[in-house]
Amino acid sequence: MSQLLQALFGRLPIGWLQLTHNRTRFAAALAGVAFANVLVFVQLGIMNSMATATLKPYSFFQADIMISAPDANSMTEGSNVARQWMYQAMADRDVVAGTGLFVASVSWQRADKALGLTTYGVDPTQPVFLSPEMAKPASTLQLPNSGILDRFTRGLPRDETAAIRPQSPLSFEANGITLTLYDTFAGGGGFGGDGFMMVSDQTFLLQFPARSSGAPDHILLQLAPGADPDVVAARLRDVVSDKSLRIRSYAKAADEDLRYQQTKRPTGIIFGFGVIIGVLVGIVIVYQVLSTDVADHLSEYATFKAMGYGQGFFLSIVFEEALVLGVLGFLPGFAVANLLLLAMASATTLPLAMTAGMAVTVFIGTVVACSLSGAIATRRLVAADPADLF
Amino acid sequence: MAEDIPVDVSGLNHWFGRGEARKQALFNVNLKVAQGSLTVLVGPSGSGKTTLLTLAGCLRDVQEGSIRLLGQELKGAQSDLQKTLRRRLGFIFQAHNLHGSLTALQNVLMGLQVHGRADPELQAKAARHTLTLLGLGDRIHYLPDNLSGGQKQRVAVARALVGNPDVVFADEPTAALDRESGATVVQMLKRLGQVRGTTTVMVTHDNRILELADRIVTLEDGRIVNDTAP
Incomplete structure (x- = not known):
């Protein structure tokens, strides 16, 4: 190291x-830097997991444009949208297909506790709106009162979900109706529920008799190849009679949902503050060490x-120390944070994981914080x- | 030639503290030091010797009066000029001020590396040679904590001299040394003046040195009260 x-x-x-x-x-200084790294990593991991969990449901579907009610800030919130706007939108030359998407929470009362499943009702005759990973298990949804279940549902034994197959389905009762699960897909627990479930729109309406087939939660549209979703969305905002609707590209809807979760919902704000506090505490620790x-x-x-x-x-000496502390403090911090995130992910089924982006950001941040503190x-x-x- | 008088002090006044606590340490000091000479500053504690030394050695800002060091005015000197001048000086401090994490050799190398990148082998050879001249050839890889007070002071002397400075400022350089080591250091400084024209200004209470001095300047209460050549 000395020669290097x-x-x-x-x-x-x-x-x-x-x-x-x-x-x-030196060991105490490294421990301090490593602790600061762990703090920031864990907070960033939680923050990232919220983003991953928020965007996960968007990966279940394939669409170019999403039409939602004006108060629909996320996929699971907001009023219904009249199906007639879908037909109006489909009059556009670039809109080739449309479908309604229903969303609600189903409670699965088990012996020990109730599981909250965010449930999507889709038209099984239009698999083109499902991602390839979802399309295969969703083929069973045409059976009455059938569903497919998130195999990573929190609180559900893994061997129980692994046993769910078309030849060995699992039935349970919800809202007074027996639902039969024929297959599973990869979802994961989020902050709004323990897991996901997908049923046909007909099954969904049986589950929720107060809901109407003419009023899904969202409308998904697919466009002709080469059509720009933002351009078409702008055109649809002129065409569709209800001017209060949120007509956005599917990607933009996901981005806005994420921003809403991070900046408007209490959990997002708390996690955001957690990252800020983690960074501040980290800076204080490295400043203390260097100063x-x-x-x-x-x-x-x-x-x-x-x-x-x-x-x-003198600045080069301080930078040298920052580099040494940054590198040698980062390695144990990275290892410990990895283990912590794995343990937390296992306990919560939240998508808590170390990413390359997090590692690079925290490493550069550590060296910069050390350098500035020393300077x-x-x-x-x-x-x-x-x-x-003297 | 300005550098025939490498240290030229005129009308120098200096104060410490502020407001009511402000106290004048030097009063209208005038001193010209000839190139290659060994000038010794003597006087009781608190007479202003070290203050004059640090002002002339570019380690404090001049408040009032003038000091021309190696032909450059120090009053109002910018940090770049101060830095350039300091690289042409050798300073031996009362406390050895060695870096505790560096070995004797590395401490001495710091006196060379200030001049920029050079062949590391040559630098190490020069540093080893200087330490050997001062009787520390077998201690070059020792950390200061493992050296005696006298050995530390000799390392500090080696660090000051290894870069062949134009002027050496020394504050009680022999205080921690035994008679023999002290004589070696002073004779080395004297010889550098004769051979290379290195000028030395030294503060000391050590009477053994006075006989080697070219000039003895006595300060009392911040004023030069005597200036003689023995």
């Missing part, structure tokens, strides 16, 4: 030598200043006469 840093900085690796001079303190180190060596730095070394030299700590050295610091 000497080659990198073209001088004695003073930062490294300073840090490793007191092994116990203490600079303060302890101030008289030695003053001697170097008296010898003719400039501010750039701030050397300010006293810039202002003072060397003779006053």
Whole structure:
């Protein structure tokens, strides 16, 4: 390490030598940086899991445009949309297909507890609106009172979901009707429910007799190849009589849902603050580590200043220390955070996972925070006469 | 030639503290130091010797009066000029001020690396040679904590001299040294003046050094009260 840093900085690796001079303190500094990393990783992991969980249902379907009620801020919220707007939209030259999407929560009362399943009612005769992963298991939905279940549903034993097959279906009662599950798909618990279920629109209406086939929660449209969803959506906003409807490209609807979850819903705001607090605590820790180190060596730095070394030299020492602490503190922080996220994911079935983006962001953030902290700590050295610091 | 008088102090006043606590440390000090000479500043504690040394050595900002160091005015000097001048000086501090994480050799190398990148082998050879001249050839890889007070001070001397400075400012350089080591250091400084024209300004209470000095300047209460050549 010493030779590597000497080659990198073209001088004695003073930062490294300073840090490793007191092994116990160096270990404590690394532990501090690692702890800051763990804190930020966990908060980012939770924040990311919310984004993943929010966007997951959008991956079940294939559509170019989504029409929703004005108060439908997310896929599971809002009023219904009259099916007549779908027919009106289909008059557009670029709209080739349309379908209604029903959404509600079904409670599955089990022996020990009730599971909340976010349930989608789809038209099984139009598999073109389902993603390829969903289309295959959804072929069983044409059977009356049938459904397919999220195999990662929270609170459901894995062996029980693994046993659900067309030849060995599982039945349960919900809303006074017996539903039979013929297959499973990969979903995952989110913040709004324990898992997902998909049924046909007819089964959905049997489950929820108060709902009407003429008023789904959303309308999904598919466009002719090459048509720009944003352009067509803008055109539809002129064509469709109800001007209050939210007519957006499917991608934009997903983005707006995510932004709503992150900035308007209490959970999103709390998680956002968690990340900010994590970053702040991390910065305080690395600042403490670096500023203490600079303060302890101030008289030695003053001697170097008296010898003719400039501010750039001191900043390069601080940067060297930041790099050493950033790299060596990052590795255990990364490992521990990975284990924590895995344990949390296993306990909650939330999509908590370390991503390459998170790792790169936290690593760069650590080195930058260490560098800035050290640079701030050397300010006293810039202002003072060397003779006053010996 | 301005550099025939590498240190030229005129009308120098200096104060410490602010407001009511402000106290004048130097009063109208005038001093010209000739190139290659060994000038010794003597006087009781608190007479202003170290203050004058640090002002002339570019380690404090000049408040009032003038100091021309190596032909450059220090009053109002920008940090770039201060940095350039400091690289032409060797400073031996009262406290050795060695870097505790660096070995003796590495501490001395710091006196060379300030001049920029150079052949590391040559730098190491020069640093080893200087340490050996000061009797530390067998201690080059020792950390300061493992050296005696005298050995540390000799490392500090080596660090100050290894870069062949134009002027050496030394504050009690022999205080921590035994008689023999002290004589070695002073004779080395004297010889550098004779051979290379290196100018030395030294603060000391050590009477053993006075006989080697070219000039003895006595300060009392911030004023030069005597200036003699022995």
